[in-house]
Amino acid sequence: MSATPPFPASHNAATQSQSSIGVWRRRAMLATVQILGWICFAAIAALTSLNDDLRMGFDPDYWPIFVEWSYRATAMALTSIVIWLAFARWPQVYASARNLVFGFAILMLCLLPMQLLFVVKDLFLKQELIMSWEAFGQQLSVINRLAGLLQITSIAAIYLAVAAIKLWQQNQERRHRWEQERADVLALKLELEQQKMLALRSQLEPHFMFNALNAISALVMQDNRDNALDGINGLSELLRYALTASEKNWVTIAEEMQFVEDYLQLQQLRYGKRLQFHSQGLSAEMRQIVCPPLLLQPLIENAIRHDLDNHQDASDIQLLWQVDESNLYIYLSNSVHDENAAQTMPSTGLGLRNTRARLQMAYGERASLITSIKERRFHAHLCIPKDAQTD
Template structure:
């Protein structure tokens, strides 16, 4: 048989402190009400010419309202302990009716006994009952109004606190969900970068290998030097969330210079629309090079002629359009490569901005890749 769980002393002490704070808060609130009521009574008697000490009025008010202090404190504790108890209007009405039948007669009897004591009479159960029967309808209704108002106020405040707690809990859950989604997106971005770097290195080394096979050592050494510069940028840029389009264009030009060592005069590429505004925009790092590499694979690697690769930029409202196109020969042997370029680019665009997109299509005899993304200027 398992032993009963041991309560945490710290938690238990905090619970008791909370209960005591609730009771004291209700007593102080009613003390303030009694002070204001006693002052009103004192001023009325001053105008009538028969004043007493203000403390006498305050004492009577305070003693008369001791049952209401107990009632409001008990109701506050119940709302704290069982907040869902008053969520239903039907349940709240039944509780109110039960309290009306149990508490209100006792309060009337207490007020009658105190009134009898203040008049100097002996207080017995019989005399208190007789005083209760002789209580005016106005005094009886006043106590009923105090109880009803207290009940409605306490329930309204309890339900308001419960609604605020639910709202705060919902906000916390939304914040936690957003933080979790952000962490997942960051992990996905890191995963894509981890795939992209080996992919770029693999293809760049293939280009150097092709130069080495030609037997031209000086060209191969130049290619290795250019590859070193490219890898330095690729590794540093992959650690950043964004780079400028100008930086990406320079990286593309360096990459094309490396490829020109391999393809020579066959490599022909046209870049247009890269004005200062476009170049000042930011974009995910290593965005353009995979598109150029993809165009080379499906153009120069498929035939022995010259290339006709086009890279263009255009502004469209608050967006920038980037188009990369290359001729497609139906009879050329495909060179699929690793197949990661377009796939990773599309995913990385979506991670960088929900408004970004990548679209591919075969238009006439050209393969077109179109990127649309917000044109934002890096700080």
């Protein structure tokens, strides 16, 4: 089966026609601007010459002076076109100062025979082929006039101006290509980071669900059916949030804390009054700050697992919130009863590793998660910026 083209032939033809019209329109506009520019040049130069003649005591007419300068402007315009076409054909000419000097020398050598041919045409291609001193004098005046039209300084100025424009265009093209390449690299990097973020979420969500199911299974094994049913209902709410959050890059602290409270209620069905959790300092302003979804739950889960699962007493999990002009600080700590686990806790655990990776991708170097153990307590210090880019 042959593949269907993405666009019909008529659409492609219309697109090419519009593109061709746009090219010719730009060329016509460029030609119009050049003609107007050379006319303005001739008019200004004629006014300057007229002013010089008036200061010297002459009483000239402006129009003949303008016509004379129009001839010169026409010669300069044609010269600039020739130089432009030569640069377009051989861009290596303006690639270095040495090549520019060499190209200018070749241009002058090409213009000299043209002047000589002009003289020969006037001398020998007329009906009377007789050389006379009068005719020779007339040709000297013609050479002088032509030299006025194409002076070396004028040609040099045009040559350098065209070279400067070509170099500017070349630099603009290079800059455009560099910006395009940079944009492509950034787009690729963003796509890779998004894929990494999705991979982390795909690890985190099953990990969270398995731990929640373990809590419910523990209730079932204890033949605690009422709490098990409540746990299933609570788990459905947690999964609903997790599925909704998986489609978002950012949630508010208020949404995240509601999820944490629901998660703690589920865990409390398993641990009962042993689960002691205290949160202090969370203000209304902090609740409006955004963060990546499922950011706090792995830290809470880590605290519960390394606290309650290692003894039979009540836990002591504390969450402290602070904020300044630029950052939000979250301090989580819990008691440690297993010294062996205490030695490995700060550097291990899927939840902590994923949390650090997600912070790096979401905030770069502006966020951090530092863990430590002091005086038989595990500390997690989380810092995130208040002004996260949520686009």
